[in-house]
Amino acid sequence: MSLVQAAHEAEAAEAFEDIPIIDLKDIDSPDPVVRRALGEAVRDACINVGFFYVKNHGIPGETIERALSASKEFFSLPLEKKMELDIRKTSNFKGYNPVLSSNNDPLNRGDLHEGFEFGWEELQARACDEKRANDGVMAGANVWPTDVPGFRESTLGYYHAAVSLGRKLFPLFALALDLPEDFFDDKTKNSAAIMRVLHYPPQTGPVDDRVIGIGAHTDFEVSQSLCFTILWQEPGIQALQVLNKQNQWIDAPPIPGTLVVNLGDQFARWTNDVFKSTVHRAINRSGVRRYSIPLFFGTDYDVKLEPITSCVSPERPPKYEVVTAGEYVKERLKATYGH
Numbered sequence: 001m002s003l004v005q006a007a008h009e010a011e012a013a014e015a016f017e018d019i020p021i022i023d024l025k026d027i028d029s030p031d032p033v034v035r036r037a038l039g040e041a042v043r044d045a046c047i048n049v050g051f052f053y054v055k056n057h058g059i060p061g062e063t064i065e066r067a068l069s070a071s072k073e074f075f076s077l078p079l080e081k082k083m084e085l086d087i088r089k090t091s092n093f094k095g096y097n098p099v100l101s102s103n104n105d106p107l108n109r110g111d112l113h114e115g116f117e118f119g120w121e122e123l124q125a126r127a128c129d130e131k132r133a134n135d136g137v138m139a140g141a142n143v144w145p146t147d148v149p150g151f152r153e154s155t156l157g158y159y160h161a162a163v164s165l166g167r168k169l170f171p172l173f174a175l176a177l178d179l180p181e182d183f184f185d186d187k188t189k190n191s192a193a194i195m196r197v198l199h200y201p202p203q204t205g206p207v208d209d210r211v212i213g214i215g216a217h218t219d220f221e222v223s224q225s226l227c228f229t230i231l232w233q234e235p236g237i238q239a240l241q242v243l244n245k246q247n248q249w250i251d252a253p254p255i256p257g258t259l260v261v262n263l264g265d266q267f268a269r270w271t272n273d274v275f276k277s278t279v280h281r282a283i284n285r286s287g288v289r290r291y292s293i294p295l296f297f298g299t300d301y302d303v304k305l306e307p308i309t310s311c312v313s314p315e316r317p318p319k320y321e322v323v324t325a326g327e328y329v330k331e332r333l334k335a336t337y338g339h
């Protein structure tokens, strides 16, 4: 079935498929048939749900643990210390954002989480980091806390592992779109992903529905054009929810050993909405603190998001005007952070 037909069928279906788990153990297989089968699983998930879990993703547990404990230590610093790195002091959206400083859903009062955000940087700091310099609206140095020893190394360690995973996913997305596996190679040369570490304090007592962990949103960030997000969520704590076709929130619980992958707005736009960017939110009513780590993966900022040919047909003409990937991102960031 063609991509366009599959998209029309998915859109006509009443029910919303479950979020599938895709096993990446064969992602490096030399056999193109095996890789194509993986691409097909990705295609189904992208067309039907816009979300999937990946297992056997290759990021060691210790790498995750180190990033998590550094994050916990950072968030436990006094607010004045964290505010020294206030994201609003930078022009490129790096640093700390306190509770209620962001608002993902204009109908809400603010997001009940605090976060710390950074972009590409070599583990061995370099005076001239070309990749970072070419990172469009996000270009510029990261800021790092000095009060948590090893914070930079631990969080960057996870960052680089997740970026490597993201690089391996692009060929699968290409296969899913009936494109050559290397289609994204020359479009993601400087695609410096942005990572956030997030802390959601527990919400106890009566919860004002307008103040939740992260308001209903689709992912649009960040560096340039958000293709997809790789999300680690803390095991054992249910918080993430996905809006289904009947406008009901369904849980996307953490599944041990997996990461969540969800598609972003600009990938949906690029694929003429064949791939879905699905509304989601997080509410932490567990009674304990919850941590998560999304990494937003984009293309180079000067890539033109012309509709991919396999996603266009006479029955599905292009829905969007062509823009470069970087064009609208900063506006969306301004709306979220209010500066």
Ligand SMILES: O=C(O)CCC(=O)C(=O)O
Pocket (backbone or CB within 6 Å): 196, 198, 214, 219, 231, 233, 239, 240, 280, 281, 282, 292, 293, 294
């Ligand atoms: O914390 C989560 O589970 C979701 C985070 C998220 O959706 C985001 O940062 O865009």
Ligand SMILES: [Fe+2]
Pocket (backbone or CB within 6 Å): 217, 218, 219, 280
């Ligand atoms: Fe999100």
